[in-house]
Amino acid sequence: MNTDVKTRGHARNTEFRRGLRAALPITLGVAPAGLVLGAQAAQKGLTILEVPLMTGLNFAGGSEFAAIGLWTSPPHILLIAAVTFLVNSRHILMGAALAPLIQHLPRRIAFPALFLMCDESWAMALTDTEQRGAAGMRPGFSLPYYLGISVVFYVTWVIFTTLGGASGPVLGDLRTYGLDMAFPAIFLVLLRGLWKSARGSLPWMISLMAAGLTYKLVPGAWYVVAGALAGLSAAYVLAGKPQ
Amino acid sequence: MTLLAILLMAAVTYTTRIIGYAGLRNRDLSPRALAVMEAAPGCVLISVIAPRFVSNDPADLIALAVTVSAAIRLPMLPTVLIGAGTAALGRHLLG
Numbered sequence: 336m337n338t339d340v341k342t343r344g345h346a347r348n349t350e351f352r353r354g355l356r357a358a359l360p361i362t363l364g365v366a367p368a369g370l371v372l373g374a375q376a377a378q379k380g381l382t383i384l385e386v387p388l389m390t391g392l393n394f395a396g397g398s399e400f401a402a403i404g405l406w407t408s409p410p411h412i413l414l415i416a417a418v419t420f421l422v423n424s425r426h427i428l429m430g431a432a433l434a435p436l437i438q439h440l441p442r443r444i445a446f447p448a449l450f451l452m453c454d455e456s457w458a459m460a461l462t463d464t465e466q467r468g469a470a471g472m473r474p475g476f477s478l479p480y481y482l483g484i485s486v487v488f489y490v491t492w493v494i495f496t497t498l499g500g501a502s503g504p505v506l507g508d509l510r511t512y513g514l515d516m517a518f519p520a521i522f523l524v525l526l527r528g529l530w531k532s533a534r535g536s537l538p539w540m541i542s543l544m545a546a547g548l549t550y551k552l553v554p555g556a557w558y559v560v561a562g563a564l565a566g567l568s569a570a571y572v573l574a575g576k577p578q
Numbered sequence: 579m580t581l582l583a584i585l586l587m588a589a590v591t592y593t594t595r596i597i598g599y600a601g602l603r604n605r606d607l608s609p610r611a612l613a614v615m616e617a618a619p620g621c622v623l624i625s626v627i628a629p630r631f632v633s634n635d636p637a638d639l640i641a642l643a644v645t646v647s648a649a650i651r652l653p654m655l656p657t658v659l660i661g662a663g664t665a666a667l668g669r670h671l672l673g
Contacts (some may be wrong), residue, residue: 360653360654360655360658361654361658363655363658363659364658380580381580385580385581385584388581388584389584389587389588392584392585392587392588393584393587393588393591394591395591397626398587398591399587402583402587409579409580410579410580410583412579412582412583412586415583415586415587416583416586416587416590419586419587419590419591420590420593420594423590423591423594423595424594425594425622425625425626426591426594426595426598427594427597427598428598428618428622429598429618429619429622430594430595430596430597430598430599430600430602431598431599431601431602431615431618432598432615432616432618432619433598433599434598434599434602435602435615437599445599446596449595449596449599450592450595452595454622454623454626457619458619458623461619510665510669511666511669512662512666513641513661513662513663513664513665513666513667513668513669514662515665516638516641516642516645516661516662516664516665517658517661517662518627519627519630519642519645519661520645520648520649520657520658520660520661520662521654521657521658522623522624522626522627523627523645523646523649523657524649524652524653524654524657525623526620526623526624526649527649527650529619529620529623530620535616535617536620538617538620538621539617539620539621539624541621542620542621542622542624542625542628543624543625543628543631545625546624546625546626546628546629547628547629547631547632548632550628550629550632551632558625558628558629559622559625559626561625562621562622562624562625562628563618563621563622563625565621566617566618566620566621566624566625567614567617567618567621569617570613570614570616570617570618570621571610571613571614573613574609574610574613574614575610
């Protein structure tokens, strides 16, 4: 019994460290984005305490960029809340996709764990669950692996947005170093991991076209919602057709 | 006001994180619903980066094309470095 507990504790540590290692390369994209966001927030008048308060409590970069872009003094609270919901509405789909995989977790663990769910941790945990599941491991979802990833992202995000807030005006344009390309690079590698077949990825292409078109035609963050809905509709229609 | 805006943002964001899970937990999903769920991750990820694909900047489009071909073959870190490197180089030469 005692050994069993020890072994499981050891396995948990190993899984947690596996998450930490998997997340490290991605901080290369997260850190410069955090610096940029912090610098922009400082320019809009947020204090050195308000920057980590926002990024630490919200922990959703896309909505923070959108909110800072719209920030006035005093801020339009309802506008910011609505935009935050719009940009983060993808979390609803993400949480729904995750639900069957974390059904075995008690609610007192699942609810706090979901606070840390972001695009990267979610996609990486989902890919990992599939690989572990295919290797016959039950449950496929590894909570310590997910938490390892999340800790790296959370700490990196809060530290670098704070640094950006502190050193904002001194910092040059990070685009000069091409660091803004890190985000699409990360997302594309994650997509490669989720790829199953050309047919299975057809909805992605529909999403890409719908989101690109919406971005060109409609101001604001609607393109995320439009792209996701178009792709999901395509998946729904395709699922009804014979293979 | 700033504090209120930050707290409201946090509440809205946490709500989006839990309602998909809380609303769909312990439910049997149809094969069709599962197919939609399966497509969801890719659809959302690609929608978030879609603006890059319709950029007007040739340097950004070239860098994106290089990044896509790197992402197909290489692990995370080299892909990120190649993406950032080609974007910086392209902007230096074309910008």
